[in-house]
Amino acid sequence: MRALHIITGLGVGGAEQQLRLLLRHLPVECDVVTLTNPGPVADGLRADGVRVVHLGMRGNRDLSAVGRLTRLIRDGRYDLVHTHLYRACVYGRIAARLAGVRAAVATEHSLGRAEIEGRPLTRGIRALYLSTERLGAATVAVSSTVAGRLRDWGVPAERIRLVPNGIDADRFRFDPDRRLAVRAALGIPEGAFVVGGVGRLVPGKRFDVAVRAVAALPDVWLLLAGDGPEAPALRALAARLGAADRIRLLGECGTEGGGPVPGVPALLSAVDTFVSTSREESFGLAAVEALAAGLPVLHDACPAIDDLSAAHAPGATRIAGSPDELTAVLRRRIQACPDRRPPPRAVGHYDIRRSSERLMDVYAYALDTAPPNRRALS
Template identity: 30%
Template sequence: MLSYSTRPRGGVVHTLALAEALAEAGQDVTVWTLGRGGDSGFFRAVDPRVRQRIVRFPDVDGEGVGPRILRSIETLRAAFDPAGFDVVHAQDCISANAVSRCVRTVHHLDHFTTPELVACHERAITRPFAHVCVSAAVAGELAEGWGLTATVIPNGVDAARFAAAAGPAAAPDRRRWRDRLGRYVLAVGGIEPRKGTVDLLEAYALMHGTSRRLVIAGGETLFDYRDYRTRFDKRAAELGVHPIVLGPVDHDELPSLVAAADVFAFPSTKEGFGLAAMEALAAGVPLVTRDLPVLREVFDGVARFAADPAGFAGQLRAAAEDPESLREAGQNLAAGYSWQTAAAAHLELYRSLVPGRPAVAGPVAPPPPGS
């Protein structure tokens, strides 16, 4: 399996969780990725049954997005050795460009203007010989735009981890966040166009008289969103609001941050599934999300939907005032998704693509230290 980073973005979270579930099912799994800026390991500990190959990728001062994309592809391509693998599975645009023949998971479809990104995105869709999508809505976009048929395999979610953060034993952890932040509306994903952060800022400004703070966590990304962040800061000043921007939150701290929120806001303009939103449901937190076909597909009946900042403001207020109305349904939905189920579906796909090869070879021992 190939990814483009060691840092906590949705596609990287997916890659590690799926790799671990495949290893648990007896598969010999190696994850290849780029170690950006000196990273020598992933943002969290990884099951030792999953082998890791982290390719050094130092920062270059002043490097633009386009050249960085091309260098990322070439660096991973030069390091990757496909020998011995029955299946090569790329999880993103960069890794799909770095290998010659692969299965590709299309998490969501983007629209770029940087020429290198436009070409990267197109090749990463047309060159793979098989495709996976995490929702039927994205599979439909792939069929309509490129005439490609994808296998739909939804994400798993570590529901138990987030449910535990909402339980009695984790009360001190939630209290620490409340003591620091007060009562808050939470968004996870950073400040960037695809996450709809400026719309959320506008919505928060319309929540007249609220005592809750707006808290934004996350933000690791390959792309340069400084112009969008400048726009966000300028608009916040114009509106007279003061969101708390935490940046990336430690893996072990994230569940209690989510569980302590009054409402989880998910105003993304492009998504493939909505893993962070599903984690919030697992923690029993009311969810307000943008009214997109993909999010209707995944969250209909467990979330409140809005199409614009005014709608978001109203739904955020309603969710905060009636947090119990959809809680049980949301927790039940989240508990129904597992990485073990996702791994089993991937194994079925792999068997169809590699006929005559055993898909399960027995338990895999941890690699020796330093391998």
């Protein structure tokens, strides 16, 4: 089987890095097309031996992209097209149908109650999504929460398949040597209590809550991995609160690391508690990675944890999301002198190998149920 994955962009983000990890475990010959922004994840995919093509789409209304994508799919003689993220799903499903591909599936990574990929949901966006959704064989939801939102939107339940995001837990295992190295490189005093967070620096992640909470705790440090439009405002807030020396914005940190910036696994070894302050998430991959590192996790919305029983993640605590509450909870954590925990059951539940196996079942279903008059390309 040959599959083509189409994604909106390949900058450092949860969906993009999940695609790279998934391709390492799928027993399928795969190529990737990015509509825009062939960023660091594109470089990583190429290093893994994956062919990556940049379509050069100029904007949401670049309709010529449909023709270019259709020709690329037809020339590649793919058996299946798999789309990721809103723009790629809309354009990719249309192009796959025009190219005569036997089957197409899509993964919904970022559907919230009121936003999709950080943008407000509108009637037009929903209408376009639903009209093109019918062109595929199935839509994959990365969590039970997203599956419910898809049903509420109007996607028929029988077209939805649940394939949770996954992680390679061994990459995030606590390493005391990495802990010492990262802390030394960042100038963190020995014995300091360090809070960590990972994600795009956008308003919806509400990292300002973490900045305010840590600023109120003398000698506590905050390390934020990620980049985005909120970075200048967060730096200014830390300075205004007199905590700029203890609050570090590290920029984009992939799972590999490189140069002066530690990778996420090394960062998680260096911190003592992980926080996720988003009020809305479609999964919450970083929180699962933190659990794999043996960290206690303080979270607001996190479907990866919320969709399971409490026994799956005993080290996770739900918080309402105010700075004062987070400050109080962190103060109690410091006094309790938390130690590393064994990875909980949730980590095994979200093993990337299980995700790969579930996705292969979706592929088999899509190909088995393809209309008999659909042109076979294999």
